Amino acid sequence: MTATTSIRTSPQKTFSDWANRHRKWLFASPAMIIVGLLIAIPLVWTIYLSLTNSEGSVRSEHDFIGFDNYAEVFADFDRFWPAVWRTFLFTGGVLIVELVLGMAIALLLWRPFRGERWVRVAILLPLVATPVAVGMMWKLIFDPNIGFANQMLAFFGIPAQPWLSGELTALPTLMFVDIWQWTPMVVLILLAGLTSLSDEPDEAARIDGANSWQRFWFVTLPLMRSTVIVAILLRSIDALKTFDILYATKGKGGGSFHEVETLNVYAYGLSFDYNDYGVASAVLIIFFLLIIAIMWAITFRRKEKASK
Template sequence: MFTEKRKSFLIFFIPSMIVLAATVLYPLIYALIMSFTDSSLKRKGLGNFIGLDNYTRIFHDTHFLGSVWTTVVFTVLVVTLEFAFGFIVALMLNRIRFGKKIFFTIIIVPMLITPVAVGLIWRLLLHPDLGIVNYMLSLIGIEGNAWLGDAKLAMFSVVMIDIWHQVPFMILLLLAGLVSMPSEPYEAAKIDGAGRLQTFWMVTVPLMKETIIVAILFRAITAIKTYDLIFVLTKGGPGTTTEVISYHIYKQAYTFLDTGYASAMSYLLLLVIFVLSIVFMKVSRSQPQA
């Protein structure tokens, strides 16, 4: 009996491990090897071994450092605004007694759309001549803008689009935390005469601390590696105003064909995400189980 179960297990386990190795492990190992070479798409093979030259080059590359700053700005803006807006909406939904499912269904719709589709939709909506946004503004006498083509507005536009797309996830996570909170602390606060604002700061926020940290960390991880939305909307432009790390790596590999250097940058980004992921998992495990 044991042997039969073991055979059944291996029949399903081995193919999945082969697929995992082919699609994840092999590319990771190959990219790591490439990061120590002068590999280029201009020629065949891995090229010459150059040690840590690609990694030392990163810290002197002003274009890469600029993309790091752009990524930091983008991440801070989207995480902060999505958390603030998400918490407000989650608190409102938590108080609704009737029609909660309807409101909830409407709110999560943007989250169900793929980033590429979101980018295509909003690129059309924000089109300077054909977009409905500029048309609606013209109806009230406001001149339209090249939202994605203006260096002063491009980052703002991308951030707003990302908020529209990702804030439902923040609402979902924070609402789950609010629903799972015990009622006793609120009853005690009410007996003590605490107002709504006092109850929020003294009861809700402390009880939600772990959930808040998890939500912020998870969203920061996904924001740092944002690529598809940037690619569809602005391709890092105008100039480099929206060129985040992931898109900069893409350009290095497929525009400048410097795959060795791009691999080194990819591993640096992977290291940052790996560290944040470890923190995320530790915080997640520390949360009390409902």
């Protein structure tokens, strides 16, 4: 009786031991499978559409045309390549300024001071509003006729500026709006990294006679490298796919002269203004590959520095 019971329960015990050893994967696998499907299915469908002449409706009949859509996109020097330039100009510009400002503000908030909590709350206020609401608010502020910005300039005797309505000023103005809203997120990331640092390296450099700038550049910043990389990854991904602020303020095509038309706005126009789903899908796949390449380059450089 005992031998029979042990034989019957041995497979159960074997499975129980295996499940116990791999429990972290068993518990996480349902969520991983769902997330994987949510990523894979739209991606595969977009790749398929990019290889067809689908237009008018995704349910309409379409033919397989191979890489003709990609050739058409790469040959578009009027809209596609300027949109690529604006996308990287917008991303690089806001990323540099947000990192510098974020680090400066994080260093100011690093040490305790009177009213610290209120200052932190005030800094985080831009993150509370949605990007569309932020865009509409700044659109009113930069209105050329009734906007507060031009009224302030007039008070100091400075001529009114076109801001969002100017072909050359629209993109820098929206970069300023993005910096205003998302610098607090960079502050949070960098401040979390600063608070986790030990005081011993800084104290040792202080004893050796290093000034504030030397302690920051040669001690604090190298110790913050991993945190800075995380901030760069998160903000670069987010800035690359910025759409809501641009569309809320400038509308279709990124303005009359496409002055703020990035790849996201360009692909949106192809899809919902012209219903050219094949070409729009090709633009999105190219954009996706560009993002993957940039993220790979950043992480590869991080691993290369870590191995030295």
